Amino acid sequence: MHRVLIIDDEDDIREVAALSLETVAGWEVMVASSGAQGLARAATYQPEAILLDVMMPGMDGPATFRELQKNPATAHIPVMLLTAKVQATDRTRFAGLGVRAVLTKPFDPLTLSQQVAGILGWN
């Protein structure tokens, strides 16, 4: 069973994504509602992957990603950004951060886990 951490300040998105990964794929999911909480949970929980929202108050997604990279305990964990931004310039900028992938919101709860698994080679 794969273990995934979802970091998103929006509770509706967080719950739908968790439901999707748990119900469709049977993965173990942990959630965090802020960048700071996500950093702590990533270090202790050691997920195999992180879904990270871009726009969050305080520490946003890119800043959280940079902190994850700085910590040897979390630097190895693949991160996929989740964003509702669809402009090509935004997506190119996010991809340039060094994340594994940039996923679009809204996502399809039926296929989100397939998308994640495909990116991470879990199929």
Added chain:
Amino acid sequence: MSEANESLLANAMDRLWVKFLPQMEERVAKLEKAAESLMSGALSEEDQRRASAEAHKLAGVLGTFGLQQGTKLAREAEEVYAGTLDRSPAVSERLTQIAEQLRGMIAGRK
């Protein structure tokens, strides 16, 4: 995915929809208020920034619940509020119309 699991997911999504419905209605109410303020010339830059953020959140979530057209409309509102706002009557009327359409779509989701 088995039909049983698919049905399980659909039922759970319906429960989440009910749970988050008040939150989505509140976001639409904020868009309605912003459009009214724009119409009356009372929309501040901070109100504009907040309206853009609310529209962004709606754009990100509505399609997840099957309301792809809602995402499209919310995205349109987000882009209008995020840019240099044209304060003409035509723009405020369009933003009012978007908020009304979003309210109708949300109310009509089964």
